[in-house]
Amino acid sequence: MATSSEIIRVEHVGKVFDGGITALDDCSLSISRGEVVAIIGPSGSGKSTMLRCLNLLEQPTSGKVIVDGVDITDAKINLDLHRRKMGMVFQHFNLFPNMTVKKNITLAPVHLRLKSQKEADAAATKLLERIGLADKANAYPAMLSGGQKQRIAIVRALAMEPEVMLFDEPTSALDPEMVGEVLDVMKELARSGMTMVVVTHEMGFAREVADRVIFMDSGKILEVNTPDELFDRPQNPRTKLFLSKVL
Amino acid sequence: MWWSDLFTDMSPASFFNFSFLPKYAAFFNRGIEYTLLLAIVSVALAVLPALMLALMRLSKNKLIKGLSGAYIALFRSTPLLVQLSIIYFGLFGVIRIPRYSLFGFVDLSRFIPGVVALALNSSAYVAEIFRAGILAVDAGQMEAARSLGLSKWSGMKLVVLPQAIKNVLPAIANEIVTMVKESSICSTLGMAELMFGAKNVASSTYITLAPYTLAALIYFCINYPATKAIEAIERRMRRGDKQ
Ligand SMILES: Nc1ncnc2c1ncn2[C@@H]1O[C@H](COP(=O)(O)OP(=O)(O)OP(=O)(O)O)[C@@H](O)[C@H]1O
């Protein structure tokens, strides 16, 4: 992999929570532009913590996170500026319930003066058309289904025109019949060349869309490989054990 | 008035000897107005300082957090009457307010110290209301805001506070009800609110009990419907949230 195309580098990152729990233990990782990386592993293995360390929603207790050549764990940088490059999609959507769909999408770009309200509205309309929800622009989140909420959460992040999208189990809180519509949006996004890091329990999605799959257990990255290799010929015994349970 | 005769045979100590009313009704009318003015103005003045105290209380900076905590502890752990006396004789012993009369019955030289004391006291309580309201907003809201590149303050101002404030409106309305009652303590410093009116009537007519019975009735008729209305609004808000 050519290092010049690298967008995120994680160097020896560790995270110990206040209670003394070690959630991440010496994790290193490099992600290239346009790459789709899936993170899998058992519950409590540190997948979410890993993802949240990438945009510093969680502050690593050791190591560095380098985004676009800048060490964002450095206290001297303006973190808010660097976070704009990374959109995040949460398990529970986290849409702003007191705002319309359009307001959800345009709030940050307008407040941060990246776009005028008019430009942001036009961009929001385009994004909503892309996911087939243009008619929901003036609806409130409470009026939407889970699948619709998550698709809107995705375009809300896209409205910031990020270079990377981070997903934390985006379909885990959904009714089964709504999983497909969200995965379809993500697949389309992957095809369009977006760099994506996806924590997921959807092994089918990981196999189909990911360029690389990362297996984590007890805070460590235990195996990194292409989906075919990792799913069909897992090397680490714990990967084997995990896959035997979920596949 | 026709009903004045009803009271002629009653003893001065009777619960319902309202024979003073035709002559002294104005004391009560003025008292009600004064009391409502005190309660509403002091809570209104308390809101902004309370919001600031709540945000300070939630700050990571130990000094800022401690200062706000100390203020809240001080005002919640000492009696209002003591606070009122210290502010009236201490603070406003130094700062002299001219004896200017507002609406003809509100003597500013007494009203302002009273309102300041009640507002300082109330801000400690409202600060805790705000703090609880902010903490009740799902942490994911702030995370979503931060992940979009908004600063902590922008996330607070644009996303968290609007949701918190909506949730605490009933509690703040309840604080006004509390203040309607608590402000009766201002009568001790000669503020012409409802309780003061009752005291005045009792001492000028020698009808010792009924003026207070009437004051109690009036307080009740203000606060009970207000409390019920707030509860109803709260129920409707909760139903709205569930949709
Ligand atoms: N805020 C926190 N404070 C303390 N411990 C935490 C916190 N967040 C996570 N942990 C702990 O860190 C470990 C890793 O948690 P993490 O949420 O990253 O796991 P995960 O792989 O995402 O699990 P899941 O599949 O259940 O989402 C767990 O033991 C968890 O209990």
Ligand SMILES: [Mg+2]
């Ligand atoms: Mg998780």
